[in-house]
Amino acid sequence: MALMITDECINCDVCEPECPNQAISMGETVYVIDPARCTECVGHFGEPQCVQVCPVECIPVNPAHVETREQLQRKYEELQAQSAATAGSTA
Template structure:
């Protein structure tokens, strides 16, 4: 499952630097998460850092990108191999 940032985002800049996969960037109006890079921090942390730190709790699971923990781990491996 990739996460998503809703329009309740207040652009506080807390989430972007905490994303180990660099999946978060500023969109036209508020931050957004690139689903192909989001592993919900699987492989890096026990919990998604962006959702843990978000002061307005606007980072739910994206229903359009449901993935198993195994799939997220495979994505993590793929992303870290290409970054090396």
């Protein structure tokens, strides 16, 4: 279940640096979450960090991207492997 940022976002900039997967970026009008990179912080933290810091509670589960905890764990592992491969090729 990737998360999403709704139109209630006030662009306060607190969520982006909290994302351990770099899934959050500025969209056309509000921040957006890349569902291919969002693991809801599975593998990093017990709860989604963006949800924890959001002052307006505008980060619900994205119903278009429903995933099990196991799928989120696999996505986390794949992202970590990609990151390690990229770091190894630039060293």
